[in-house]
Amino acid sequence: MKIYDIAVVGAGPAGCMAAIRGAQLGQKVILLEKNDKIGRKLLLTGSGRCNLTNTASLDTFLEKFGRRGSFYRSVFSEFSNHDLMNFFKKHHLELKEEENGRIFPVTEKAESVVNVLKDVLAEYKVKIVYNYRMKHLHKMSNIFKLSSTENEMITAHNVILATGGVTYGFTGSTGDGYAACELLGHHITELKPGCVPLRVREKWVHQLKGVTLEDVGLRIGYGGKRISLPDGNLLLTHFGISGPVIIDMSQMIVDTMDKHGDLKLYIDFKPDINQEALGAQLMEDFQNNSKKTLKNYLKYHLPNSTIEPVLKTVSLDPHKKLNQITKKDRLILQEILKAIPITITGHLPMDKAMLTCGGVSKKEINPQTMESKLVNGLYFAGEMISGCAPSGGYNLQQAFSTGFSAGSSAAGNSFSP
Incomplete structure (x- = not known):
């Protein structure tokens, strides 16, 4: 059975960036997506216009994430709002600044952002498996084994969970990753609606x-x-x-x-x-x-x-x-x-909120690498990490930054059998 260096679960902004970064660093990466396309929830952000990030300072970003915002200092420094803007500009997506520093694609279409991610994933030959509904995740002898509801088995040295929260469930965000985390010993903080x-x-x-x-x-x-x-x-x-x-x-x-x-x-x-x-x-x-x-x-x-x-x-x-x-x-x-x-x-109910506040406890995640402190080789990215910010591009930046950091760290942790 083929063993991948990195398996990324969830093809939202965090998962896509994690897969891209891992592949950029020469890793064999597989991206597992529950839907039949990537970025389904991303297409809804900013009323379909996609507020990618914000021009705010690092300190403002940390402030927006509340009392434990300093947790993100390292990842926002490693892959900043300017790095994210340059990433999209490099791949021919023009951006514009609007009121309060909000950054949007000039096209005003979230689809333009998703198309860039698709193109870059293809450029780095990331294997994408669609309609993959993760059922089990466990680790044996330094190898992670993931199985789907259709009993499709994937093995990898490292796993990055980027399955999102529990809001907008029709997009596939149904909290699947939380159950897997709990079975691996992680604590899930109380899930509350954000931006509701x-x-x-x-x-x-x-x-x-x-x-x-x-x-x-x-x-x-x-x-x-x-x-x-x-x-x-x-x-x-x-x-x-x-x-x-x-x-x-x-x-x-x-x-x-x-x-x-x-x-x-x-x-x-x-x-x-x-x-x-x-x-x-x-x-x-x-x-x-x-x-x-x-x-x-x-x-x-x-x-x-x-x-x-x-x-x-x-x-x-x-x-x-x-x-x-x-x-x-x-x-x-x-x-x-x-x-x-x-x-x-x-x-309104959780499924009417834009974001999930709550998730995997930050106390159990290394803030420099996004790696689990409990399970070596397990990483987290995006909305499934506890906490959220107000609207304005801050949460999408968190997704891209944590994805980038997790992808970089998982690549550094990989080894050949």
Whole structure:
């Protein structure tokens, strides 16, 4: 039976890069993919546009991965965002920078990225086996044996697991690698959704599904504390809220909910003006536009479709003229324009999240090599490693960097029988 130097399980960005790097270093590499094509989940990233990486500094990258972000210092240094951009440029994929340092292919198609990976895998003669569903992985006498659900046996000196998390299960990310890791003695940390929309209680939010509140301020509240989120667009949905800020901050919000239960989210429709200045503006406007109805006046402050539902939350009549509004009601209006509260009660299921936060414990992985500290010759790459970052290209960079490092390290660990 043929023994490969390296068997890579999973042909997402991490697995493809691991296979490419191993083959570049002269190893006999086999890439095992559950689907009938590579990069199926990659095709969905960035709404199909593929936010490859970010121009941020190394320190910012580490910060984005939270308390244990320093785990990635070595791999991000070994294969940086600039190295990744150069890799794709070298293979004739032009890139462009967008807001907040996000890097996309000029084509705006994730398929362009997948095609480069396909071409480079072919260039280095990586053998790809499609429709391979790993059932068992074990090690005997320094040789790994992998068997599929169809009893197809593969043997290799080194194995790189890059099977992804448990989100977007229809793409093949069903957590197969976690079970194999546990059987080999590894600990899997709690799996939580990352980059996930949130559920809220208030029915007026559900009724406004599809409405985007642009450039609003957002604060989370619990137990007398308030945490400011970045300003941005808030998308109202039939179940709650989504949009870039919510998706980016959802990991922190989910973690906070685990500790404190339901949370308040305060929406500030006028983030560029403080309470005092807004109060003065309302007083002046009410005097100068006394014959206008409250609804007509608020068109300058709120999206039209939100006016009546928002006023209803505090029992203000939208058809009252401004000269009929009492001081007390004007102060109530001022308050809801600056901090209307909604209640976050949960999040969508794991399979609706973009990422899995949680996975193989970093404590059991060598941060320089991505090799298991428990099983020599076993490596990890990509989303199956515990932890995740907000959107912005950071998670894809993690996949490519850990894949590169695992491929390099496995090549250095190989030997001929």
